[in-house]
Amino acid sequence: MTIDLNRREWMMGLAALGLASATRGALAADGDLLRFGAPEPFSFDTLVERARALAASPYVPEVPRSADVLERIDFDQHWRIQYKKSETLELNDGKAPIRFFHLGRYFKLPVGIHVVENGEARTLRYDPNLFTIPSDSPAKELPDDIGFAGFRVLEPGSDADWLAFLGAAYFRTSGEDNQFGMSARALAIDVAMPTPEEFPRFTDFFLEPSADGRLVITCLLNSPRVAGVLRMDIKKGGPIVMDIQSRYFARDDIERFGIAALTSMYWYSETDKQRRIDWRPEVHDSDGLAMWTGAGERIWRPLNNPPRVMTSSFSDQGPRGFGLLQRDRDFANYEDDGVFYEKRACVWVEPKGDWGAGMVQLVEIPTDDEIHDNIAAYWLSAKPVRKGDAITLDYVLHWSNREPFPGDVGKVVATRLGRGGIAGQPRPAGVTKIVVDFDGGLVAALDREAKGVEAIATASRGTVGKVDCYSVKVGTAWRVTFDLTAEGSDPVELRLYMRQGDTVLTETWAYQFLPASMGA
Template sequence: MPNRRRFLTSATAAAALAALGIPPQAMAAGRIRMGAPAAFSFDALVARARDMAKTPYNPRNKVPRDILGQIDYEAHGKIKFNTAYAPFANGPGQFPLTFFHLGKFFLVPVRMHILDGPGNAPTRAREILYDDRYFDMPADSPAHKLPAGSGFAGFRFQESRLADQQKKDWRRNDWIAFLGASYFRAIGDQYQYGLSARGIAIDAAIADKKEEFPDFTHFFFEPSAPDSDTVVAYALLEGPSVTGAYRFTMRRAEGVTMEIDKSLFLRRDVERLGLAPATSMYWFSEAVKGAGVDWRPEVHDSDGLAIWSGNGEHVWRPLNNPPHTMASAFAGSSLHGFGLLQRDRDFDHYQDGVMYQRRPSLWVEPLEDWGEGTVQLIEIKTDDEIHDNIVAMWVPKAKAVAGSSYRLRYRLYWQKDEPFPTPLARCVATRLGNGGQPGQPRPPNVRKFMVEFKGAPLEKLPFGARPEAVLSASRGNFSYIFTEPVPDGVAGHWRAQFDLAVDGDEPVDMRLFLRDKGEALTETWLFQYHPFKTSPVY
């Protein structure tokens, strides 16, 4: 009888694993370890986050830090998830699931669960229990010292197992990755990773206050329909100041689209609450670059912030690498959307094999009215490309105080271009140089600006017509203002040129658009200029 009981238990476990798409070889080896089933629903997850917010923060990280500290960048790079153990590798759905290992830079264990049905209705969840045998790693890897059940660091959805494997082998290619705190990212239609999104941003760039990075601590994955191009995951978030429950509905099409439904609950007051945050890297571009700072012409994952405001105005704000941390706010009531974009797609402008010209843009579309607030841009000084120094986010106008709650729905678009481009001509370049006139002494407090626009409204200008540059600044004086077609033979490619004279080192906020006969022809260019007397050195 005991042998028969063991057989029935094994058969039941095998059937459950098969239903979750665990590969037969993993079942045969008997090494996929899963916890007991527990009831799950998204409503229950929201209630759990709400209840957690009423209790003090108590991080439950019991993984030995001394061992994780030994899994440095090099050691972590040698640890690869064995795709023979990937859930959904045999379906249902077409996107297998793989996991990241913990390490020195990924200290917080994340618990992974598989659902046996749609998570928006009562169903059951079973936890995938960590085992180092799920990973290929050297025999002397310090990861072998971790205790059983230590947990995972994050996860990836691989490309379709139904695709042409010679062109895109799912075992080597993924399209979504969640790793570290509440960070996640996706590839666009150029098959390239770049900037990241976050579940939340807490007190970014607040003077004399350390930024908080809450963690996704639990994920729950729905099985997908066989022919579906969509995956659904749920997440529980926790930090000293906040708890939250998230539903991610992620679609793999030409690019990647994510619909996010999240509920947040504050444990304590937050000075700057960043909702729907995006994080990117900007070191330098054609606008401002110190002499000899790097051999490449440009280095950035994103080159500007785009905003489609509630009044219908389309704004383009080129990014800066400022002399010190800067925070800018842009009115955003009844916001249509905003995003960090990579507009420059010319390889010759980067000359780098990491393919900066293919980095995706990320657009945020509210799926309801978010009320009063601002789009805020944080720019942090950097001297290298290894740092994410740019944050764009929505910040509600009302104070974020302990006990407050938020329900937010929005859509993220990871693709080459913004999904709702303006019909007006767009800004395509911002260039700075010494002001004044050739052959004359160049005054140290004058800078020349060349701002380029391109698009259909400028193509339609009558022969001989010259658009007007509508220009303003928070301080300083303009001179030599004029517009002209860029002499490259491209129809609809114009530039505005002007000099700005300004004293002191306080930043100058400028605004520019082109118009003809009272009608706007271009989006609005915003720029924050940081005066300097000599060439900048980053």
């Protein structure tokens, strides 16, 4: 489920390619290096019909041109090829300066770039002179019409970019704190299945000003079993908000058709880290999956780095939202002054309309380093995708420091595991102490001596004992502790929440406990 280029190199590449923006019109004038084809009529509906027709035709595999030369443009060679600042494409009166990525070893298939004005699209023509290419670069051997790999959107008048499209159907933003982290993608097809995962890719991008935001990007998507269109109207100012329309057409049956897919990295946290795995206290882009169900329940599922691939499904009807969040925003809990994990954006999916029956699916893949995306989350409809199907789902992506619709219940702020029993006394074998802290909302409003507050903890197997619930002496958090006894190596599904009488005080903590004896 990862793209070929590892995550840290990808982010370093974005920084290395940073250049100051220019101030010219959207379409190049005579004498500029930016050249455009003849205008053609364009609309979202016509592109949808194009995707429908594409899906009705057999898939034609794409073969990279000059693949042997592109293979020689490795990471080091790639970052040396820099887009010229004088050729920045300006859109929306300078609100959306755009620069382009060159092809290379990790991005061999070109994408079409089209600029839309007044209902017409003009194709941007590739020209090697748009880039500063070192004299000894293999790129000098490429054809003059080889094409672009993707693009990035910059802050006006700044070196910094805040949005990038590069590789397959992935995209990412720098969020509120200007720090790239997790990614989103249009679709996740057959993730963690016995058959290979299919990676649809954006083949064409249509760029136009937004009426009330920064930019509208309409993407044509294609892959062996699906074609489609994704249109996103992007607003920036605090959280980055993408209002998305998606239309997909199936060429063939698809077993696992994940929509509104999110991709992140989780190596370890305070929960269950190994000794001396790394000097930093925690390393992750996201620490949990949050869900707001159609029935109104709030659920928090802390992430794991499992010994083998694990897939968890959370059934729902008409979901109100879900997302991969980075709740821990304290630098002291990471101590990484290079990539600043505490600044990584949370990404929340807000469905538009009724998505019907289905499930939020979470896939966790083992990793022994931070360079690999090993977490995926997406919506999977209960209705199977069959050849000839048309799928329409619209949603909003929120890239922010916190989930946009938190509600009034207390949130999980920490999950910790340790030896069971009582300190100072012999510890029972095979027993794990689990400690969960809740804070905020109704929990923060509780009096320290509040009566009738209790914790409800259940396990899919094994025994839950010594359940205790009390106010933490420092701050406004409440803590729940309990012992879990569970023999064998199968995972244990745990659920926990706090209540006071008939009032639910917290979200539901839903954790997959992985016994130490669980094999890889």
